[in-house]
Amino acid sequence: MSHSPLTARVVLDNERTIGTISPLLFGGFAEHMGRCVYGGIYDPASPHADERGFRRDVQEVLRQQRLSILRYPGGNMLSGYDWRDGVGPRQLRPRRRELAWQSIETNQFGTNEFIDYCRATNIQPMLGVNLGTGTIADAAALVEYCNAPAGTRYADLRAAHGYAEPHGVQYWCVGNEMDGPWQIGHLDMDEYAGKAREAAKMMRWNDPNLNLILCGSSNTDMPTYPEWDRVVLETCWEHVDYLSLHYYATNYDDDTASYLAMAAQFESHLDTLAGLLRYVKAKQRSSHNVFLSWDEWNVWYKDRSGHGGWQEAPHLSEEIYNLEDALVVAQWMNVFLRRCDVLKIACIAQIVNTISPLLTTSEQILRQATYYPFALFSNHAAGQALEPLTIAPQYDTELFGAMPLLDVSASYDEAQDSGAVFLVNRSQHESVATDIIWQGAAPGRAAGRAHRPAPTATVVHGGDD
Ligand code: AHR
Numbered sequence: 001m002s003h004s005p006l007t008a009r010v011v012l013d014n015e016r017t018i019g020t021i022s023p024l025l026f027g028g029f030a031e032h033m034g035r036c037v038y039g040g041i042y043d044p045a046s047p048h049a050d051e052r053g054f055r056r057d058v059q060e061v062l063r064q065q066r067l068s069i070l071r072y073p074g075g076n077m078l079s080g081y082d083w084r085d086g087v088g089p090r091q092l093r094p095r096r097r098e099l100a101w102q103s104i105e106t107n108q109f110g111t112n113e114f115i116d117y118c119r120a121t122n123i124q125p126m127l128g129v130n131l132g133t134g135t136i137a138d139a140a141a142l143v144e145y146c147n148a149p150a151g152t153r154y155a156d157l158r159a160a161h162g163y164a165e166p167h168g169v170q171y172w173c174v175g176n177e178m179d180g181p182w183q184i185g186h187l188d189m190d191e192y193a194g195k196a197r198e199a200a201k202m203m204r205w206n207d208p209n210l211n212l213i214l215c216g217s218s219n220t221d222m223p224t225y226p227e228w229d230r231v232v233l234e235t236c237w238e239h240v241d242y243l244s245l246h247y248y249a250t251n252y253d254d255d256t257a258s259y260l261a262m263a264a265q266f267e268s269h270l271d272t273l274a275g276l277l278r279y280v281k282a283k284q285r286s287s288h289n290v291f292l293s294w295d296e297w298n299v300w301y302k303d304r305s306g307h308g309g310w311q312e313a314p315h316l317s318e319e320i321y322n323l324e325d326a327l328v329v330a331q332w333m334n335v336f337l338r339r340c341d342v343l344k345i346a347c348i349a350q351i352v353n354t355i356s357p358l359l360t361t362s363e364q365i366l367r368q369a370t371y372y373p374f375a376l377f378s379n380h381a382a383g384q385a386l387e388p389l390t391i392a393p394q395y396d397t398e399l400f401g402a403m404p405l406l407d408v409s410a411s412y413d414e415a416q417d418s419g420a421v422f423l424v425n426r427s428q429h430e431s432v433a434t435d436i437i438w439q440g441a442a443p444g445r446a447a448g449r450a451h452r453p454a455p456t457a458t459v460v461h462g463g464d465d
Pocket of ligand 1: 031033074075076077176177296349350355
């Protein structure tokens with residue numbers, strides 16, 4: 001039993017703000033991979049299925065998680081996907097060999113089911129277009145299918161499939177991880193930049209209101225990072241609204257001290273890309289802004305299985321999470337708040353079964369450890385993110401050098417006069433008694449609580465106390 005004298009202070013001020021917290025920071029990603037769609041979202045054989053085959057228990061947890069936006073249908077699968085396979089009468093949809101995950105794709109769930117699912121769960125849909133095997137014409141045709149009023153070929157096809165009104169999908173990814181040699185139809189940076197620009201033009205001509213997300217680097221270890229990002233931005237700047245980034249955290253070396261300091265990696269990733277956005281905007285003499293979309297993020301290293309053995313809905317990458325993973329997820333979300341001036345969308349990959357906080361059997365659903373920090377942030381972070389001044393003891397890490405023991409973010413919602421402070425204690429052994437000092441007027445209440453917050457909080461996890 002340790003009785004540590006460790007102490008820290010966090011100083012906050014409602015007027016020292018970073019930016020408005022976009023609700024789209026609390027999004028998710030659903031790919032036709034493993035049991036995410038089949039067995040997670042859609043499972044007609046489950047006792048929890050509604051009349052459309054949607055898992056009601058999963059929907060209910062996503063509502064509790066306040067998932068705001070959902071990216072679909074991939075992922076690596078997107079780059080070999082023909083959206084036409086997944087629409088129209090179910091009995092006519094083809095069974096396909098899905099090459100990215102070497103699984104059988106039945107196409108019983110497709111674009112219209114996805115939109116229905118989002119509407120029923122109060123989630124904003126985000127669709128991807130295939131820039132691997134797909135053409136720019138295929139991309140434009142999908143926009144017409146989804147968003148154009150009836151009266152032309154693809155919009156009429158949608159109407160014939162039972163959807164007279166346009167779906168009005170606002171968020172669109174222009175391909176997926178096209179920098180990766182593993183990607184179906186991988187392109188080099190100049191090829192992708194040109195194809196993405198032309199796809200974006202055609203997509204926008206079909207619907208000028210689209211928010212378009214350009215593929216940035218797949219991760220910071222790519223040999224082409226961050227040159228890829230510079231080149232694609234310079235070619236596409238005026239045609240897109242977001243640059244994507246992806247990253248999966250790992251602890252292969254069982255180096256918990258470094259792992260618990262991963263916020264340093266996440267923050268430097270965002271800093272690099274934020275600098276690049278400023279550089280390209282200045283170089284182009286542009287008044288247009290491009291923001292960041294972290295549309296795949298999570299912990300993923302214990303189960304990297306990706307070969308489906310040509311099965312339908314195989315068990316792939318069903319990562320099991322522990323406390324240290326939950327603390328990394330919490331730091332990721334701290335970083336989202338601290339960089340919400342430039343980061344506007346984030347999607348945890350994925351939402352159920354595959355690399356996910358949620359696991360299902362046909363009868364049951366399990367919330368893993370990583371569910372809880374996500375739900376804390378999505379339910380309580382609102383309004384303006386505050387710039388915290390954190391005065392905390394430091395500790396040594398192999399990967400990031402000396403790091404503070406506390407990782408902190410905070411928000412203040414003026415409309416509700418409520419505040420929230422999110423603290424991660426990185427110590428594996430000690431508690432850190434922390435004074436939270438609100439300069440000026442303190443919020444009337446803590447987010448989610450009825451009463452004025454106590455001025456002093458004790459941050460406890462993982463210590464012996
Ligand atoms: O989420 C799993 C995979 O990770 C996605 O298909 C791909 O985009 C990324 O590499």
